[in-house]
Amino acid sequence: MAPNDSAQATGEATDPGAGRRKAARYLVPVAVAGVAAATIGLVPALAAAGDPSLPKISAQQLIEKMAASDTQQLSGTVKISTDLGLPGLGSLGSFAPKGGGAEKSASPDAKLTELASGTHTLRVAADGPDRQKVSIMEDAAEYSLIHNGDDVWAYDSGANQVHHSRHAADGAREHGKKTPEAGIPTTPKALADEFLKNVDPTTAVSVDGTAQIAGRDAYELLIKPKQSGSTIGSVRVAVDAKTGVPLKFTLSPSAGGKAVVDAGFTKVDFSKPSASTFAFTPPKGAKVTEDDGKRGDHGKQTFKPEQGLPGGLGSFGDAKNTKVIGKGWTAIAELDTGGKGLPKADGNKGGDAQKFLDSLGDKVSGPFGSGTVFKTRLVNALITDNGKVYVGAVTKDALVAAANSAK
Known part of the structure; x- marks a missing residue:
């Protein structure tokens, strides 16, 4: 109809x-x-x-x-x-x-x-x-x-x-x-x-x-x-x-x-x-x-x-200096974890562990620096190496653009 x-x-x-x-x-x-x-x-x-x-x-x-x-x-x-x-x-x-x-x-x-x-x-x-x-x-x-x-x-x-x-x-x-x-x-x-x-x-x-x-x-x-x-x-x-x-x-x-x-x-x-x-x-x-x-x-x-998310996954209550970039359906939450990015495995002993961490997301870089984008079919998150987090129901490109604009 x-x-x-x-x-x-x-x-x-x-x-x-x-x-x-x-x-x-x-x-x-x-x-x-x-x-x-x-x-x-x-x-x-x-x-x-x-x-x-x-x-x-x-x-x-x-x-x-x-x-x-x-x-x-x-x-x-x-x-x-x-x-x-x-x-x-x-x-x-x-x-x-x-x-x-x-x-x-x-x-x-x-x-x-x-x-x-x-x-x-x-x-x-x-x-x-x-x-x-x-x-x-x-x-x-x-x-x-x-x-x-x-x-x-x-x-x-x-x-x-x-x-x-x-x-x-x-x-x-x-x-x-x-x-x-x-x-x-x-x-x-x-x-x-x-x-x-x-x-x-x-x-x-x-x-x-x-x-x-x-x-x-x-x-x-x-x-x-x-x-x-x-x-x-x-x-x-x-x-x-x-x-x-x-x-x-x-x-x-x-x-x-x-x-x-x-x-x-x-x-x-x-x-x-x-x-x-x-x-x-x-x-x-x-x-x-x-x-x-x-x-x-x-x-x-x-x-x-x-x-x-339940069980503490995706909970942002402890993040510092939280703000929003954009509005409506493309709103992105910017969070500051205090300067800590993803953990790095020991170069001599943790090669396999580092490969596993790297396999979980896509490496990205830009004026903001570098980081990793973790993706689902709905909500994506960019975690920069200097501890900033950008999350929203938006594409990877939108997250990178938001990180660049917030630089």
Whole structure:
């Protein structure tokens, strides 16, 4: 079906507020990395033959419909497929400490990171801001994260381990009615929200036809950067025509090829889930780890994109003299690590180690000096030999240009 209408992301689309938009611009590269690494890309939901015929709607009207959606109850199945061009992060588990301890508990920290690559099936349920459940279905086991009132439970059936927390509930309530996922980006809505708050004059937004997702009629909202140099080609959100709830989210790279993130329901039901869905009692014999709230960021259940990637990967909170070069989709964060570049292996004993370090990135040079660019299909980072870091959802050339301009 031909596009219905289009609107540039100025006053014609949404205006989340100048202060919020300014902050969001800074978070573009980090939010993109964080959301992608923390959990989700979903394989395309099966669509029926032929697109549904729906009344015309403008981009502004569709965004307003999404914002006005008051859906708080749902359940369904999603599939996760994320392709950042990285090796499976689940393999990092082989480096985990042996034996017991908090590191070996069912805490979501490492488990959610596994979803940054490969294909996974999730079952989700929500009943307002105080009850949510996400279950990761595995071949012979299941991992569930359950928020029920003041309790947050995580259960790994394969290891028969439980992680329990009570201090995350307040953070979940901050999201109110608009975010029944309680901050865990496990649905297309959570992903779409991250991108819609970054809508600004550097963005083109249009309604690009219709689709049927999980048996429901939907409009397709297309979000594209106007600027060149971004690694993001487009973001497509399928919005339920009746409820305004995003049913599918697809992030395609500017370089083409397979989607980096593809998020969609394969089954969805907007009726109220049974209260038993959110009830949990540790199974007999399970090892239970109580989170006492003293473990810092690792004890939090609510993912915050500004923290960078889970587990400390890509976290920039300790960097000095942080600033932003550019704006919108090509914004680049410049960070100062204090003069330390990449570690150098000993010339006599560490030849193989140095070759390994060098193989992880591309050597670059320019007026700024020299450095190494580390690449994924979405977020790239330049680390200079004098300890400066430039990171964003931009191309290698854009990073080098930013380093040269900041010299």
